[in-house]
Amino acid sequence: MGFKVTVESGVGLFVHDIGPEDGKPILFIHGWPLNHGCFEYQYNQLPKAGYRCIGLDLRGFGQSDKPWYGYTYDQLADDLRVVIDTLDLNDVTLLGHSMGGAIAIRYMARHQGHRISQLALVAAAAPSFTQGPDYPFGMTKEEVDALIWQTYKDRPALLAEFADLFFEKPISPPFKQWFIGLGLAATGYSTAYTAVSLRDEALWDDLASIHVPTGIFHGEQDKVCPFEFGEILHAMIYGSTFYPYEDSGHGLFYCDQDAFNADLSTFIEQNR
Template structure:
């Protein structure tokens, strides 16, 4: 079932809610520049195991409204808070992929683990997406600036090139076209603002504020968010569990979807 939820004046977010009846809820946050449809291969399977799967399109992405402002991690985390409170979620698992993982971490730090019982970080773009003097991992800010320029000049080609980095295993041309199409649904402005947030935000101070069981799912061959990201999160989040995916790059949710679904269900219990 799909519906819209207001998160602030004149901003409504689209939510897809697959509820098999009294199942443990999982709230999924998608990555840049995608939308909740990226979780198709989880939404097909996890409800069969009794889980309530809730996918939200972030502002500017998918079917959600496209305001000009509000693309900082703080505001996006506040949007998630509005979804949680409106739906009355409690004792739920918060799952975030890539930039969605970063937003999930900010939610945990900014809103004191509000109603979350477990945290699943999937190929998370955290704790920092771009290199710093004391953080030599990931893309340089200049490389992200080139993506921003590509979005201004030829967004479809930029997204196609970026999509080529996602998967460590072969995907069909049809799948690649579908996957690229998810990014094209986003507004150009939100696409650029998401890159700016990825380039500039720093979540290292948020990690010690996480006090719920946390599983870090990460592809060893990730070319977008290197495995060193997962190791840094594991070191920074108390009592976290690191689950490597040896055969996957960034898109482990598809490349090793059976293992991911199994491990996620095991973690949630």
């Protein structure tokens, strides 16, 4: 079922809640520039195994309210806290993809892992999405600036080009149109403002705050968040488990959906 949870300043966030009410909760946090619907192929299967799947549309995306403000990692992490408390979730597996992984990491640091028992980082945009001194991985800030410019000039074209980067394995033309539609459900300004956060925010200092079992799921062919991101996170998060996907890119939860769903279930069950 779907409903809204009210967070800071009356902003309503859309929540999709499917699966047994007493099932182990998995809270899905989507990446840029999508919404909770990108995890359709997890919602189709994981409830069969007894998991309660809770998909959240971040502010500005999908069916959530779209305020002009509030697109920093801190605010997005604070929004998560309100959703978790409002739904009275406990023993949560927090799963973040891409930018959602960065927000999940910020949540673990800013809210001391409140009510989280496992963390799943899927092609996470961390510890930094952009390059810096002694860190040659990811996009340059100028490349992200170009994405922001295109967001304001021709967002449908941006989304079409991003779909080509997102999936390493072939997708059908109708599937690509569906993917573009997920992005178009956001506003242009929320898409741009979160890209600013991707460009400017880093999470090096947050990683030491992660004290729950952590699974790192990353495609070796990822053209958005390079595979090195996953390797660095695995090295810096104590006791983490690494799940590499040799033939997948950024959209590994679709292109390797059967293996990913099985690995996610294994990770959760082994760390309960």
